[in-house]
Amino acid sequence: MGQAFEALSAWQVMLAGLLFFGGIYLVFGAATWLLTRHILPALGIGQPLDPRPLAPGQLRREFAQSGLSILLFGTGMIFPWGLLQLGWARLDPNAGWQQITLEILALVAWNDVHFWINHRLLHTRLLRRFHLPHHRSVVTTPFSTYSFHPVEALMLGNVIMLPMVLHDFSFWSLASVPLFSLFFNCIGHANYDFFPKVSYAHWFAASRRHHLHHACYNGNYGFQFTFMDRLFRTRLGAQAAERQLDAYRQREAGAGLRGPA
Incomplete structure (x- = not known):
């Protein structure tokens, strides 16, 4: 598969990238929406976190911003392909499943480090204007995942570039990212x-x-794990958003007591 990827033309790489990123965004997003809005609540498994409604037009905005991110991620596949064409990186065609497993675990850890660094930078005064479009989704949805400003998409989308020049990964390890x-x-x-x-x-x-993180804006800059937030002391307390949520509940309770106007 790695040799087939290297043999593609630049236009084929970008088209394949667009189809890949667009496809996984729609499939993963729709599956998570269905699971959390319908299936799990019906089964009594888990519970919603933020009871506040979505902002007006939020889903439309998330799809529009995500479409631009998908365009950048998809056409951006030209860069790892270019590293292979230039000989600055190579794919290992003989990697066994044990090597691929170890490579994926290393990339999972690197992904968290890379995300924390870039996410923390996006919360600095210099770059936060590029992160604000993502934070317009205070109450998040699965379709918030790619809802980025183009600068943020470029920062987060280069995660495999450095590993590729440091190690000859299997194609499947890189595709897993x-x-x-x-x-x-x-x-x-x-x-x-x-x-x-x-x-x-x-x-x-x-x-x-x-x-x-979305409810409070600052803190909890990590991705899936907590080690970077623990190391740099940016982890929020478990009750960090209670004041905002309690204020919403009290407003709702007051509106319920008053009844319709």
């Missing part, structure tokens, strides 16, 4: 607590942590 990245992203933006009984620090509580 957008898959597990989007999978974790959909979980983080689902606004749903899949495992309410696990601790806030647990790997399975990632949706709780990222919900707090």
Whole structure:
């Protein structure tokens, strides 16, 4: 498969990239929406995190911004392909499943480091204007995952470039990165607590942590894991958004007591 990828023309690489990123965005997003809005609530599994309604026109905006990100991610496949064409990187055609497993685990860890660094930079005064479009989704949806400003999309989308020049990865290891990245992203933006009984620090509580990042704007800059936020002391407390949510509940309760106007 790696040799077939290298043999593609530049236009074929970009077209394949567009179809790949567009396809996984729609499939993963729709599956997560169906799961968290219909299937899991009907089964009594888990619970929503933020009870506030979506902003007017939010889904339309998320699809529009995500479409631009998909355009950048898809056409951006020309860059890892270019590294291979120039001989600056190589794919390992003989990697066995054990090597591929270890490579994927290393890329999962690197993805969290890369995300934390870029995400933290996007919250600085210099770059935060490029991150604000993503934060317009205060109450997140699975379709918030690619809802980025183009600058943010470029920063987050170069995650495999450095690893490629440092090690000869299997094609399948590199192809796994957008898959597990989007999978974790959909979980983080689902606004749903899949495992309410696990601790806030647990790997399975990632949706709780990222919900707090959107509710509070700062803190919890990590992706799926907590090691970077722990190391740099940017982790939010488990109750960080309670004031905002309590204020919403009180307004709703007051409106209910007053009844219709």
